[in-house]
Amino acid sequence: MVEISKRVTCNQVVGIFGFIGEDHIGKYSFPPVQAAPSFPSSFPHLFSGKDNLRCLIPCAIDQDPYFRMTRDVAPRIGYHKPALIESLFFPALQGETGKMSASDPNSAIYVTDSEKDIKNKINKYAFSGGQDSIEKHRQLGANLEEYGAGRMLTGEVKQRLIEVLTKLVERHRRARAAVTDEMVDAFMAVRPLPNMFN
Structure with a gap:
């Protein structure tokens, strides 16, 4: 430096x-x-x-x-x-025009978010790309397979996302709880990495 x-x-x-x-x-x-x-x-x-x-x-x-x-x-x-x-940048929950940011806790789903947090963020902040009304959405659709064809509504897509993310975050939470201080120390230790150039 x-x-x-x-x-x-x-x-x-x-x-x-x-x-x-x-x-x-x-x-x-x-x-x-x-x-x-x-x-x-x-x-x-x-x-x-x-x-x-x-x-x-x-x-x-x-x-x-x-x-x-x-x-x-x-x-x-x-x-x-x-x-x-x-x-x-990976886009924020609110859509492609923004980016995920630690200064805006509602711009992303965090692995520390509770099931309630995930549900609230997706339902309240997640940009879906759907139409303004059920009638318009059924007529015009969006740009994603079943959703794009108008066969799924925004609420259904968001509910599926909530289910998937809740399972993923819970799995991560369990794995994180199993990490010990000794594991962190071993991982963070300054050490050579064997076979790096072999």
């Missing part, structure tokens, strides 16, 4: 991220934190002696500025430029 920081000026960061003089210092210091995992030296326990490795970063468009900065810095610190695979 220090090597990256020494090679990016405040003017560059302002130009890339749009920071202003009133922004706190944390904003200026975060881009090198985001960039550092692009390089093998950040993981000596995995990549010791393999400084010629290349990095492929799957990300959404909001992360692009960090890695454009990283691509500029990489050759100046002796590494390959990372490559990006940019993907679309």
Whole structure:
């Protein structure tokens, strides 16, 4: 992070991220934190002696500025430029025009949601793509198989979704409850991964 920081000026960061003089210092210091995992030296326990490795970063468009900065810095610190695979945001419950966001708890179904939460979010917030009335929906349908043909109504689709998600979240909840502190410690331990390059 220090090597990256020494090679990016405040003017560059302002130009890339749009920071202003009133922004706190944390904003200026975060881009090198985001960039550092692009390089093998950040993981000596995995990549010791393999400084010629290349990095492929799957990300959404909001992360692009960090890695454009990283691509500029990489050759100046002796590494390959990372490559990006940019993907679309997973749409929010409310439809394709928004994205799931932790700041809007109703934009997604979380694995910690109760059965009641799931039912409420789907019935109240989930965008269905159906028509405004039963008559219009039966006549015009939507764009999904039985639903699209008008043979299923929005409420029926949402009820099926509630059933499927409730089972899935409950299965996850049981599995999560079985995880011990020892399992987490073992999983999070800094360690080499055997046979990584075999």
